[in-house]
Amino acid sequence: xxxxxxxxxxxxxxxxxxxKENKSLRxxxxxxxxxxxxxxxxxxRRLIYPFVRMLGRPMSGVRGVLCHAEPLPKGPKIYAITHTxxxxxxxxxxxxxxxxxxxVTNAKRxxxxxxxxxxxxxxxxxxxxxxxxxxRKAVIKKAKRVTDLGGNVMIFPEGTWNMSPNQVVRxxxxxxxxxxRESKVPVVPMGTMMYDGKFYLIRGKALQxxxxxxxxxxxxxxxTLATMKWDLMEKYGQTTREELLGGLDAQTYWHNxxxxxxxxxxxxxxxxxxxxxxxxxxxxxHEEFLHHLDxxxxxxxxxxxxxxx
Numbered sequence: 001x002x003x004x005x006x007x008x009x010x011x012x013x014x015x016x017x018x019x020k021e022n023k024s025l026r027x028x029x030x031x032x033x034x035x036x037x038x039x040x041x042x043x044x045r046r047l048i049y050p051f052v053r054m055l056g057r058p059m060s061g062v063r064g065v066l067c068h069a070e071p072l073p074k075g076p077k078i079y080a081i082t083h084t085x086x087x088x089x090x091x092x093x094x095x096x097x098x099x100x101x102x103x104v105t106n107a108k109r110x111x112x113x114x115x116x117x118x119x120x121x122x123x124x125x126x127x128x129x130x131x132x133x134x135x136r137k138a139v140i141k142k143a144k145r146v147t148d149l150g151g152n153v154m155i156f157p158e159g160t161w162n163m164s165p166n167q168v169v170r171x172x173x174x175x176x177x178x179x180x181r182e183s184k185v186p187v188v189p190m191g192t193m194m195y196d197g198k199f200y201l202i203r204g205k206a207l208q209x210x211x212x213x214x215x216x217x218x219x220x221x222x223x224t225l226a227t228m229k230w231d232l233m234e235k236y237g238q239t240t241r242e243e244l245l246g247g248l249d250a251q252t253y254w255h256n257x258x259x260x261x262x263x264x265x266x267x268x269x270x271x272x273x274x275x276x277x278x279x280x281x282x283x284x285x286h287e288e289f290l291h292h293l294d295x296x297x298x299x300x301x302x303x304x305x306x307x308x309x
Contacts, residue, residue, distance in 0.1 A: 028127050029108070031138035036126070037102070038188035042151040047123045052123050059119075060091040062199045067232065069203040072098055073186050076147035077206065080176050081190040082169055082225050083156035084198075089192060092199045094123055096190070102126050103153035104139060104175075115260060126153065127243040140178050147183040155179070157221065169226040171219045171280065180217070189221060189247040191228025195236050202228040234273035 003248035029038050045052075057064065071292045079101055081093045090103065102124035119147040126142045129135035157176040157245065158169065180187050186206035195198050204224060248256070 022112050025111055025117050025121055028111060028121070028125060031135055033138065033142045034102040037142055037145045037151075037161075039149045042100075042124075042146065043150050045122065046100045046104075046151075048122060052076070052100075052119075053095045056091045056095055056119075060088050060199065062194065062197050063262050064092045064095060064199045064201065066096045067200050067202050067235075069098070070188075071190065072207045072238075076150060076183065076185045077177055077288050078143070078147075078185055078187045079154040079189050079190055080153065080157050080221055080225070081154065082229060083158045084192055084229075085194055086233055088194060088199050089156065092192070092201055093190060096203060097152070097154060098199050099116075099152050100124060100204070101154040102143075102146050104128055104153060104155040106130055106142070124151070125300065127160050130159070136175070140182055143179040144183045147185050153179060153183075157159075157218075161203065162267070169222050173223055174214060174218065176221065177209055177214050177217045184210055187221065188226045189228065191225050192231060193229055193232040193236065200232045200234070200236055202232065204228060213295065 023209070027268045029036060030036050077099075079093065079097050083089055083091060090105075094101070095105070100123075103120070104126045106128050107116070107125075108127055108129070111120050111125065124146075124275040125133075126139055126146070128139045141153075147154050155176050157172040176187065187209045188206050191202045191204070207217075207220060207224065209221060212220070
């Protein structure tokens with residue numbers, strides 16, 4: 001991890017404004033759960049959580065609206081929240097969780113090189129390195145240590161911003177299921193949408209995902225989150241197609257909207273974000289099939305390949 005940070009320092013001029021390093025937070029880069037998670041740390045963050053909630057609200061730049069909140073289960077829990085936006089998801093997820101939780105995030109550079117690092121520390125953080133297998137294993141162990149010590153965890157199971165034009169919720173990384181299974185705690189789903197400077201959130205009923213098989217659990221969670229987002233879209237996203245597109249075709253509108261939002265971000269690694277969503281083996285096989293299908297000459301012997309259903 002350290003070498004990666006050094007390489008980033010060399011090659012990223014936009015970080016010149018953040019050259020003051022938060023050296024005292026580097027301990028959070030360790031894969032050792034006992035070095036990064038402590039009972040004292042959980043107690044401290046629980047005490048300052050009301051202040052984190054209060055200070056976080058104006059930082060998002062939008063107004064938060066808690067549309068519905070199911071009662072929270074007693075004891076440790078894992079919050080699973082949709083990842084439609086950036087800072088807004090984090091801030092209002094933390095605010096409306098209702099309990100302090102350690103956020104699973106890949107915000108390594110923000111943690112070490114920006115003023116946001118201290119906000120992440122105060123809220124509670126479990127750092128994940130997306131492409132480091134050993135680190136991903138350590139994240140599960142850290143999450144279990146947090147819940148074993150009486151704390152809560154928050155995770156974005158989609159893994160990255162959902163910039164898909166046709167998937168309300170993307171396929172889930174299995175980490176949230178593994179955390180629930182290993183920690184034996186419930187998962188609280190949280191669905192989000194944003195319209196006209198307002199951030200809408202639903203906090204749903206806790207799910208016992210750890211008691212299910214992985215595919216069943218992740219399907220249930222994804223369907224639950226998608227239903228929440230559909231409810232928010234139907235209630236707060238009402239408009240006509242003409243008003244929404246403003247004379248543009250759908251593809252151009254979507255591209256412009258995404259690019260405009262990205263342009264507002266202080267920190268954004270396009271290549272990293274665009275390749276961080278979950279892709280399972282069936283998706284890969286389907287894409288490879290379609291790739292090879294383009295090369296097939298249509299004849300009587302190959303016609304069956306092009307049949308529907």
